Amino acid sequence: MIPLVLMAGFLGSGKTRLLTELIPQLTARGTRVRIILNDFQNARIDAARLGALDALVTPLNGECVCCGSLRELLQTLYEVPPDPGSVMLIEANGATETDELLGHLTTDPRLAHFTLPLQLTVVDAARWQKRWWHNGLERAQVSTATQLHLNWTHKLDAARLRTVESALRDVNARAAHVTVEHYAAYLHDLAMAVRDDSARGGRSGVVWATGTGEPREHRHPFGSVSLPLPAVVDRGAFARFVDGLPEAVVRAKGLVRFADEPGPMYVWHRVPGKQGVSLDRSWPHADALPTALFIGVEMPVSQLREQIAQLTG
Secondary structure (H helix, E strand, O other): EEEEEEEOOOOOOOOOHHHHHHHHHHHOOHHHHHEEEEEEHHHHHHHHHHHOOOOEEEEEEEEOOOOOHHHHHHHHHHHHOOOOOOEEEEEEEOOOHHHHHHHHEEEEEEHHEEEOOOOEEEEEHHHOOOOHHHHHHHHHHOOOEEEEEEEOOHHHHHHHHHHHHHHHHHHHOOEEOOOHHHHHHHHHHHHHOOOOOOOOOOOOEEEEEEOOOOEOOOOOOOOEEEOOOOOOOOOHHHHHHHOOOOOEEEEEEEEEEEEEEEEEEEEEEOOOOOOOOOOEEEEOHHHHHEEEEEEOOOOOOHHHHHHHHHHHH
């Protein structure tokens, strides 16, 4: 199995710059690097730049991989051969809505040769929350990250840096703040740990300690997980289930069918920051199954399974 990493960050945050430092450190550890590079205009230019660093790079020009270029992205991932000991990095462009893309990367059954996705968000510390009407998108890209990397910190005085770090913790307190060296060690250890795994999330209870190669207990190292729901559920019990989701769950959505109306399915989602569940009646294709997609950092997956099991009572 191959670790799958979504690299996010607002325009100009320094994602490609980080890759130029990360690739040599991974290759020095014997980890092969594959990159899918999405950009509006410069994908091929940056692909040539990164390819010179001993990485296999596929450029995707055009729209965001969360929408217009999604099919091309998924097709590229389908065609990646099994390559244990390698890592796959997706550098998304700065306008990417990470929660939508994480959902596709988590639920697509044709991506079974990859782990569940991790998300590294690169933050321009000097321009954090100075994006005017794009501040919400920048916060959203941080909220779903499993790891954060701060760029351009040398431009800040100590007080401003503390303010930025505090604000990032307010948005996502569970994300690990990583240096390039530490992240290279982490990805190498993870690639070695999952190389013989055959099921996505097969080591969901263990994450490999950075740079040590020694396992330590962890709730859930990946950024998302998809779990099946019962064929039909009680409507009131389901509403209580959604209201009682663990704090670590940042986004939640899926398909559900209710016992009092077993014909149609409903697309459900929990609106971030609000109580209750939003329902939209749907008539999906015949093989669609009730499911729950959870996005967040260090989610207690065993607890989520138990809460879902209680829906059958």
